Amino acid sequence: MTSIPDGATGVYEAGSGGRVEVLLATRDSGQFLGELLDSLVCQSFRDFHLVVSDDCSRDNTLAILEEAAPRFAHPLRIIRRTAPSGSAAANFAGMLALAQADYVFLADHDDVWLPEKIARGLARMRALEAEEGRETPILLHGDLTPVDAALQVITPSFWAFKAIAPSYGARLNTALMHPTVTGCTVVMNRALVARTGIIPPGAVMHDWWINLVAAAFGRVAWDPDPQILYRIHGGNASNPQPTTLTRALSQWRNLANSRHWIRLRLAQGQAFLNTYRDELPAGSRRVLEAFADIPSAGPISRRRRLIAGGFRSPDLWRLRVALTNTFHSVVGGRHRS
Numbered sequence: 001m002t003s004i005p006d007g008a009t010g011v012y013e014a015g016s017g018g019r020v021e022v023l024l025a026t027r028d029s030g031q032f033l034g035e036l037l038d039s040l041v042c043q044s045f046r047d048f049h050l051v052v053s054d055d056c057s058r059d060n061t062l063a064i065l066e067e068a069a070p071r072f073a074h075p076l077r078i079i080r081r082t083a084p085s086g087s088a089a090a091n092f093a094g095m096l097a098l099a100q101a102d103y104v105f106l107a108d109h110d111d112v113w114l115p116e117k118i119a120r121g122l123a124r125m126r127a128l129e130a131e132e133g134r135e136t137p138i139l140l141h142g143d144l145t146p147v148d149a150a151l152q153v154i155t156p157s158f159w160a161f162k163a164i165a166p167s168y169g170a171r172l173n174t175a176l177m178h179p180t181v182t183g184c185t186v187v188m189n190r191a192l193v194a195r196t197g198i199i200p201p202g203a204v205m206h207d208w209w210i211n212l213v214a215a216a217f218g219r220v221a222w223d224p225d226p227q228i229l230y231r232i233h234g235g236n237a238s239n240p241q242p243t244t245l246t247r248a249l250s251q252w253r254n255l256a257n258s259r260h261w262i263r264l265r266l267a268q269g270q271a272f273l274n275t276y277r278d279e280l281p282a283g284s285r286r287v288l289e290a291f292a293d294i295p296s297a298g299p300i301s302r303r304r305r306l307i308a309g310g311f312r313s314p315d316l317w318r319l320r321v322a323l324t325n326t327f328h329s330v331v332g333g334r335h336r337s
Contacts, residue, residue, distance in 0.1 A: 053094060138218050175215040179211075
């Protein structure tokens with residue numbers, strides 16, 4: 001598995017193949033929604049259909065959507081839920097089950113997209129389809145630029161901020177342990193949407209589940225150049241925190257928390273195996289069966305199986321990255337002095 005093809009930099013032309021949908025989940029989104037919609041209206045590629053699933057908003061979210069609707073090239077579709085979905089993941093899962101497009105983008109209500117976000121994603125996705133075939137499920141995702149509530153840059157790279165290694169999401173054994181995909185960067189081709197189907201309650205998050213589907217059945221690629229201003233404002237569903245040496249050490253030492261997250265990962269892996277068992281390629285099935293069999297072993301044997309299967313702990317990875325970053329910072333400071 002590799003990152004995006006080097007030559008995939010062309011602009012996706014309107015009418016050159018396929019319906020494009022941007023799926024947006026909202027819930028009491030009035031504070032920042034207008035800026036996201038402005039950024040969508042200003043996309044260089046405008047031949048897309050915006051589909052919104054509103055999760056019983058009680059503020060002015062629907063009024064903002066209705067006011068913005070005439071600015072889009074196609075009629076805005078708003079799904080008004082009559083009962084709360086329970087989570088952003090469930091809201092997105094409901095939209096994905098209804099998606100009709102050849103290419104699907106996911107959007108969060110509090111971000112801002114750069115003008116080439118859609119055009120760039122489509123160009124890269126079509127280049128990947130040219131390599132793999134349109135029948136191959138393909139996931140394209142990317143880095144982001146974290147900003148504060150006022151859109152002031154916090155740090156250039158979300159991957160560096162969170163010590164995320166995108167290559168870990170491209171291999172099924174490491175993808176089972178590492179949530180490397182941020183949902184609002186996701187681009188899916190039709191084959192991936194169809195293969196994903198209905199995301200079950202056993203999924204920890206919709207974007208992680210989509211990552212597993214692509215890693216098990218097709219290809220995962222990534223764009224290292226951020227195309228989204230990712231707003232961190234204290235009310236994010238994922239509540240992102242920077243990976244520092246202190247935080248990494250704390251997480252690594254917190255055995256109860258580590259065991260909790262490993263149990264969640266194992267349960268999600270079992271749910272994934274149960275959902276797709278009869279359809280999985282042989283290699284993917286072997287990986288998932290080995291992963292799902294880990295809870296049946298004793299404590300020492302469980303560790304051995306995690307290591308033997310390449311199911312690497314994200315806490316250890318983040319600790320290594322934090323140590324490396326700290327070392328470079330100290331050495332760099334000495335050289336400057």
